[in-house]
Amino acid sequence: MASTPLLCDGAAMLPFLFLALAGIFWGLGFPFGKIALHEMGAAHMVLLRFAIAAVVSLPFALASREARALFRSAPVVIAGICYGVAFVVQFEGLAHVTVTLAALLVGAMPALIAIAAFLLRERVSRASWIGVAAATLGAVLIAGKPDGSGTPFGIALSLIALLIFLAWLLALRRAPKTASAMAVPAVTVVIAALAVLPIALLLHGAPPLRMSAAAWAGIAGQGLLSTFLATVAWNIGASRVGSAAAGVFINIEPLVGSILGIGFFGDPAGATILVGGAMIIVGSIVTVLGERPADGGLANAAHGLSTD
Numbered sequence: 001m002a003s004t005p006l007l008c009d010g011a012a013m014l015p016f017l018f019l020a021l022a023g024i025f026w027g028l029g030f031p032f033g034k035i036a037l038h039e040m041g042a043a044h045m046v047l048l049r050f051a052i053a054a055v056v057s058l059p060f061a062l063a064s065r066e067a068r069a070l071f072r073s074a075p076v077v078i079a080g081i082c083y084g085v086a087f088v089v090q091f092e093g094l095a096h097v098t099v100t101l102a103a104l105l106v107g108a109m110p111a112l113i114a115i116a117a118f119l120l121r122e123r124v125s126r127a128s129w130i131g132v133a134a135a136t137l138g139a140v141l142i143a144g145k146p147d148g149s150g151t152p153f154g155i156a157l158s159l160i161a162l163l164i165f166l167a168w169l170l171a172l173r174r175a176p177k178t179a180s181a182m183a184v185p186a187v188t189v190v191i192a193a194l195a196v197l198p199i200a201l202l203l204h205g206a207p208p209l210r211m212s213a214a215a216w217a218g219i220a221g222q223g224l225l226s227t228f229l230a231t232v233a234w235n236i237g238a239s240r241v242g243s244a245a246a247g248v249f250i251n252i253e254p255l256v257g258s259i260l261g262i263g264f265f266g267d268p269a270g271a272t273i274l275v276g277g278a279m280i281i282v283g284s285i286v287t288v289l290g291e292r293p294a295d296g297g298l299a300n301a302a303h304g305l306s307t308d
Helices: 004-036 040-062 065-072 074-094 099-106 109-119 125-144 152-172 185-206 214-239 243-264 271-290 297-304
Strands: none
Touching: 004 074, 004 099, 004 214, 040 065, 040 074, 040 185, 040 214, 065 074, 065 185, 074 099, 074 152, 074 185, 099 152, 099 243, 109 125, 109 152, 109 297, 125 271, 152 214, 152 243, 185 214
């Protein structure tokens, strides 16, 4: 009898464990990508990443008539295309910036979402606007003085990718509701892979397949961990806790990416990067917590966002 409360506490903590795993897996996407970029272009890397993720996702995408119908849903098709294109742009940017800088810039995503919510006439709290201001200033600080962490071109591509990810999120808002939590993510991944295919072939031709074990490990890690398993873990966790609580875990992604970038890739960690990164992460946490769980809308939709 005495063990029952402990079991209940363990069950209550399980969704947060899944959310933490999702954030960690997403954060690993940047270092995995940097390893693969040593031997191929960004478009080829994203194509192979999504090819692996699509193979694993395909059983879920074809599991039911409801899931298969999503391939004819305009919002899901648009979301899939935006998803794939955003990754191509993002990792083209990663080729010109450090892992740390790319990861920290992703932390500005909640601020972009809050601004979009306001433009769409959704209510944004005062606390969220404070978080938006802090995250925006942090991103501007890093972009204006990256301390040798990247080129203006790479920073521009990284920020453009966030706007495309925002379009992906807007499209997903109109996606049909399904009985299976895996249907929409699985179909989106498959469509993204199909969207990236012609881009990669037109820009660079057929992808190289004779690569080192390290490059293949980076691609496999992106496809299995940073795309497929991260999506599964997030769907399980986010469906069992409040939106505001889930949203905090989105900040694990830039945190993990920046720590690995500094610790394993020797990325420069000057005062500008550290201060700007802290402002982005703290500001995004304030932005997410400032949104009431019952409000819904675009701001809460951010809590299912993965951008790496």
